[in-house]
Amino acid sequence: MTPNEFLLNMGVMILLIGCSLLVAIGFLVAFVFNTKQGQFDDMHTPSVRILFEDKKEEKAN
Amino acid sequence: MIDQLKKSVASTSASCYHCGELCTTTKIVFEEKAFCCAGCQSVYQILAENNLCNYYSITQNPGLSQQIPKVNTYYDFLDEAQVIEKFVHFKEGALYHIKLRIPNMHCSSCIWLLENLNKLHAGIVSSRVTFLEREIQIVFNANEVSLKEIVVLLKKIGYEPNLTLDDLLHQEEKKQNRSQLYKIGIAGFCFGNIMMLSFPDYFASGKFLNDGNLNLTFNYISLGLSLPVLLYCAQEFFISSWQHLKQRRINIDMPIALAILITFLVSLYMILVQNKLGFLDSMSGIVFFMLLGRFFQNRSYHYLTFKRSYASYLPISVNTLVDGNEKNIPLTSAVIGDEILIRQHEVVPADSILLDDKAWFDYSFVSGESNWIEKYPNQIIYAGAMLTSSKAQLKISKTPSQSYITQLWNRNQSEKYASNTFFTAEKINLYFSSIVLLLGFSACMYWVFAGQAAIGLTALVTVWIVACPCALLLSSTFTNGNLLTILAGNGMYVKNAEVLEKLKQANTLVFDKTGTLTNTHQAEIDFIGRDLSVQEYEAIYALSNLSIHPLSRLIARFLNHYTQHEVQNFCLYEGKGISGTVNGLQVQIGSEKWIGVKPKLSSSFTRVFIKLNDEIVGFFEIKNQYRSNIFDVLTKLKSTYQLHLLSGDNDAEAQTLTPWFANGKNIQFNCLPEDKTAYIKRLQQAGNKVVMIGDGLNDANAFEQAEAGIAVIESEHNYLPACDIILKAESLSKLNLMMNYIRKLNVILITCFVISIVYNIVGLSFAMQGKLTPVVAAILMPISTISIVGISFVLSNYFASKHKLSI
Numbered sequence: 001m002t003p004n005e006f007l008l009n010m011g012v013m014i015l016l017i018g019c020s021l022l023v024a025i026g027f028l029v030a031f032v033f034n035t036k037q038g039q040f041d042d043m044h045t046p047s048v049r050i051l052f053e054d055k056k057e058e059k060a061n
Numbered sequence: 062m063i064d065q066l067k068k069s070v071a072s073t074s075a076s077c078y079h080c081g082e083l084c085t086t087t088k089i090v091f092e093e094k095a096f097c098c099a100g101c102q103s104v105y106q107i108l109a110e111n112n113l114c115n116y117y118s119i120t121q122n123p124g125l126s127q128q129i130p131k132v133n134t135y136y137d138f139l140d141e142a143q144v145i146e147k148f149v150h151f152k153e154g155a156l157y158h159i160k161l162r163i164p165n166m167h168c169s170s171c172i173w174l175l176e177n178l179n180k181l182h183a184g185i186v187s188s189r190v191t192f193l194e195r196e197i198q199i200v201f202n203a204n205e206v207s208l209k210e211i212v213v214l215l216k217k218i219g220y221e222p223n224l225t226l227d228d229l230l231h232q233e234e235k236k237q238n239r240s241q242l243y244k245i246g247i248a249g250f251c252f253g254n255i256m257m258l259s260f261p262d263y264f265a266s267g268k269f270l271n272d273g274n275l276n277l278t279f280n281y282i283s284l285g286l287s288l289p290v291l292l293y294c295a296q297e298f299f300i301s302s303w304q305h306l307k308q309r310r311i312n313i314d315m316p317i318a319l320a321i322l323i324t325f326l327v328s329l330y331m332i333l334v335q336n337k338l339g340f341l342d343s344m345s346g347i348v349f350f351m352l353l354g355r356f357f358q359n360r361s362y363h364y365l366t367f368k369r370s371y372a373s374y375l376p377i378s379v380n381t382l383v384d385g386n387e388k389n390i391p392l393t394s395a396v397i398g399d400e401i402l403i404r405q406h407e408v409v410p411a412d413s414i415l416l417d418d419k420a421w422f423d424y425s426f427v428s429g430e431s432n433w434i435e436k437y438p439n440q441i442i443y444a445g446a447m448l449t450s451s452k453a454q455l456k457i458s459k460t461p462s463q464s465y466i467t468q469l470w471n472r473n474q475s476e477k478y479a480s481n482t483f484f485t486a487e488k489i490n491l492y493f494s495s496i497v498l499l500l501g502f503s504a505c506m507y508w509v510f511a512g513q514a515a516i517g518l519t520a521l522v523t524v525w526i527v528a529c530p531c532a533l534l535l536s537s538t539f540t541n542g543n544l545l546t547i548l549a550g551n552g553m554y555v556k557n558a559e560v561l562e563k564l565k566q567a568n569t570l571v572f573d574k575t576g577t578l579t580n581t582h583q584a585e586i587d588f589i590g591r592d593l594s595v596q597e598y599e600a601i602y603a604l605s606n607l608s609i610h611p612l613s614r615l616i617a618r619f620l621n622h623y624t625q626h627e628v629q630n631f632c633l634y635e636g637k638g639i640s641g642t643v644n645g646l647q648v649q650i651g652s653e654k655w656i657g658v659k660p661k662l663s664s665s666f667t668r669v670f671i672k673l674n675d676e677i678v679g680f681f682e683i684k685n686q687y688r689s690n691i692f693d694v695l696t697k698l699k700s701t702y703q704l705h706l707l708s709g710d711n712d713a714e715a716q717t718l719t720p721w722f723a724n725g726k727n728i729q730f731n732c733l734p735e736d737k738t739a740y741i742k743r744l745q746q747a748g749n750k751v752v753m754i755g756d757g758l759n760d761a762n763a764f765e766q767a768e769a770g771i772a773v774i775e776s777e778h779n780y781l782p783a784c785d786i787i788l789k790a791e792s793l794s795k796l797n798l799m800m801n802y803i804r805k806l807n808v809i810l811i812t813c814f815v816i817s818i819v820y821n822i823v824g825l826s827f828a829m830q831g832k833l834t835p836v837v838a839a840i841l842m843p844i845s846t847i848s849i850v851g852i853s854f855v856l857s858n859y860f861a862s863k864h865k866l867s868i
Binding site for chain 1 (some may be wrong): 172173175247253254258
């Protein structure tokens, strides 16, 4: 391996690490942002709410 | 004089369509559906008119009984701009966003109904429920509906919001909860990425990245990622151990903080000086898993409503008198010297001086005693007292935050510290940490003397990491938390793990009779005497409604279809009866001796006599109804526990009860609250561990005296007295199962303890030989933790199903 090739390899590695970290940080920021918005304040009600059927009476008619 | 004129009592087994309670005293049939009371029926009617009957199809009988007479509440203060402002979070023109706490919501039907409030009133734009917090967020148009109207509407459909000072101070908790989530998120992110960066190191032990630069880059990125974990996520461990250290105490957080710090420092040294990847992955892993464990532990406490502060007893607003005019202001802006007006059943918001000639106060909120106290001008009335006479004028002498009840609350909080049990974190810390520290040092010494200092250092660090006692600590906190959750699911709400420990050790159970063994709401009542006119019944109803005595309450409930009138000259004669004037009619309700009837041969039923304008018109005969299955439960408990019965009533029913209480030796009738306390004290002096089971109102002192107090309550939203455990009345039939289940706690804890000890011994033996690489430590750590948690979960659920408890 010539020094040049080696630098290239290593540079790619470091670039990849940087990219993956950036992607991960993106998700972390999304998580923090969503938490701030209050999406995780209630972890129970949505699980019940999703099961409600809307307009049951109208169907019966 | 006394004819047998029984009032017809519809006895039927139909259960109420709204609340599911058996219709015993009255039964109303409306649209082919049975209702137990007018209250339940009117709720149904409102919902039916608005096409909201889906409420009844989501869960069966989702409503709450409306039978218990509700205290009249004045909502006028909700029209005051200052008060509204306190509730409104957000305003968009006429659209107001408010948040209310509704302790009554309990099932998915409740969520459905409360989220469809807009169908009940056009002015309500939308509503959204946060179930675990028992909170509802309502957006409404202030031009079409007022806050007061919304609250009244909620009360009408059976969901009365809780309007106390505490609810205004509620906001802060939320933020704390969120910061916990941030910490978990960030710790998880850093942990995952550091682990990824450590992978090459795990598999090739560094050879693969022999070249300095790449290795260096990886190490420094890891170091950078570990900083937020150390400085932000792990903050609470350092802060709490520092606080305890200042008080010369050791707590759970200390070995964790120590392990985190040492791991970080050693890693820092290795990265900067030796150019090696340290143990940063383990460090962030510890933090991540510990935070996660705590999060789940806190979540299980959400079900409990013990987290009440003194502020939850105090009202939000107060009526002040300015130049003779009533003005409603928020309590927070009341100052010393303000003259205030309190109506019947309102709570005194701050220590004050009485200005009126005479007034009656009920101090049960403060002292737990349900006795009423008469007060005279210039006497101090402590905050938390409830006015029982009709109106009173007071002058505030201390601000709410300096009041007696506040100090009482703060004192009680700090007293709840002492405990001495085998599995307390403190002992684990003390023994375990010192052993681990010692082992680490000796292993290190051994290698240093053997001439291999490098291995010595690895051994020292890996011993400390791998033997981090978190598996041990987690097993007890998690098992306790899981047990509390399972018990809560079965209707027993235990304050905390320490109380669980006390229940486990108990060998003596002391029962209260009225309201505990018997059902206060389901007694059979007859009026025996001459025919009474409607006015006379109304007068009796009005007077009996004023007292909180169980018998008086029963009569009030029996007559609750009559209209309420105002009572003048109300007087209470402790232990004897009550008197007052209603529309010119003088009414006396009380015991036979006090009323002036010659005592007859003792009857097997409780009788309450009525005197109207000097004429003894008859008596109410009350037959206690025992709770269903109560005798089965007593029989089963008898084999394990020593049972005692303390009753404030007469010995009318002694015969029925003797078989379960050592043939009558352990029964004491006509007990005053002091007698109960003294009796329990005697039992304790004889070396017994006593659990008191009562209905909460007049048993508060006995609860405090006993090792643990169980309050049996009819519905979850009742006033919660000073007790350690709340037991739903219908769950009393499962008491024996639950007590047996609690006694299994040790089996679960010991199993987890043994397994984690095995883990630790295996881990330690490798670590001390210096053979443990970061990869093994990093994998062993979470695996041991997760498997311990899993085992504790499986075991506690297994025992629960074995004891026929619902999971």
